[in-house]
Amino acid sequence: MEHKKTAKRLRCIVKLGGAAITCKNKLETIDEENLKEVSSQIRQAFVSDSTSANVLGMDWSKRPGQSEAPSFVNDFGDQPVADSESYIVVHGAGSFGHFQASKSGVHKGGLSRPLVKAGFVATRISVTSLNLEIVRSLAREGIPSIGMSPFSCGWSTCQRNMTEADISMVIKAIDAGFIPVLHGDAVLDTLQECTILSGDVIIRHLAAELKPEFVVFLTDVLGVFDRPPVEPDAVLIREIAVREDGSWSVVKPKLEDTSKPVEFTVAAHDTTGGMVTKITEAAMIAKLGIDVYITKAGTDHSVKALSGFLKGGIPDDWLGTAIRYMS
């Protein structure tokens, strides 16, 4: 179909993990410092003249305690818009949405039950308020970010599998020079009436349709570990190879006891799937020949991952998990 391609090749899809940008144990609380750092790193990675100190903010909203719009609004000249690579941001929910969704069981469906219906509305309010704050944070860094809710885009599922997902509007937004910011959302399901569509499933779908050069998952730990990362002997998995049939194996480091099954885990607050789901989703992306990097948000390692530097090879001092196709 002709509209399935963007005019420029998509450089990257960035996942902002809910655990990386929200305070996971505090209801509906953004980790402002992390979010600001992540937004700044995203700008530096994708905007060509981002060495310029003159970032022109695109969030002109009233700031708390002020009654006027910010004064920099008068600083826009008539220079052309800075050249930017095209990319998409998808974020999880963290401490937004999960309470509402799990309290009501939105993922299990059944909109005729008042609790589910109210939970659907409450979940959307919570996740769209997080989306708005992320869009604002990116816009303050001069990134032309545009919030797009999967529900409003008309995306829906059938028995929790993504079926309808017209991405033509995402493509139009990219071609117009904007950065779409999508999120995990409550959506309609043709079989069970409603469910939760996770950010990771959205990314897999977008990756399959738009074939970005690479995908970066930014989370609150360094990557995938062989056991819970709080345990003293936890080993960071550095590289996973994915074969043509979708199966995958750890290639680096060489794990000593290969007879014992590895308990993959991260400390992420994520009711839509644990680490095995994450690796499985990542493996499905890697199978398409798209490198996937999982690393900690706001570090030198995330800077390297976002910049595309890792495409040439993974240096030994890079800490994170690379999931790549190996023919």
Add this chain to the structure above:
Amino acid sequence: MEHKKTAKRLRCIVKLGGAAITCKNKLETIDEENLKEVSSQIRQAFVSDSTSANVLGMDWSKRPGQSEAPSFVNDFGDQPVADSESYIVVHGAGSFGHFQASKSGVHKGGLSRPLVKAGFVATRISVTSLNLEIVRSLAREGIPSIGMSPFSCGWSTCQRNMTEADISMVIKAIDAGFIPVLHGDAVLDTLQECTILSGDVIIRHLAAELKPEFVVFLTDVLGVFDRPPVEPDAVLIREIAVREDGSWSVVKPKLEDTSKPVEFTVAAHDTTGGMVTKITEAAMIAKLGIDVYITKAGTDHSVKALSGFLKGGIPDDWLGTAIRYMS
């Protein structure tokens, strides 16, 4: 096309005028009291058992100054969802969005100019933040409201005329029992790259496609006057008749000096079109056989308009402007 109809006939489209729900001279400030009253009136008009004092709120977000979700979340029983008429809410921008849009000239297009591009992003941030607050206000009244942005829905214009506006998602939301809440938005334009799509144009399109029984415009004055309503002799136009060719004339009250052209006006803060635009839009709706009522938000008159009571005839004590087709 089969998807152009909702399962139940749409009862009403409600326009919340920006001037009625925001403080028009204070940047990005909601008129909380008015918005709460309007939300409550909307619930009473459309939910069948709304005499019940037991309204179960659907906004489960953390309240300011609290760290927990509201406790009523535990009060949802397993009784079926209250029967509600189907309707759509569309709101204007008021003191949200207008500053950003007019400062940058988004309506004139030209996304390659940094000011326009930034203004587009800033406008969407501002109007979507208002949309979120309106959705929350309606949800607190137990209305299953769902925010849907025209941009995300994929709606666009060509030379500022609405061209692409797939309403299938609006229909699906209604059929699932939700109340879509749409808003004036910055959208892409195939000829001039971008523009502003006003709430009134959205309503005309939805009315033409979905044929509601009636349309209510809630504003900050009683209706359409023959001159600025602050003038002492301003006369409220009570009824306008629309003929088949779209032309319209005042039928009540009989204006004394018919030789002098009437200066229609309201004190609305509205850069997307003044009162003549509003009457022209309303006349195009009325031409389809759909009654249009313009009245002041939060009054007994708006209660009557929302309830459908005026369909039987306009009582003398109703203050507002009715715009109706007269064959």
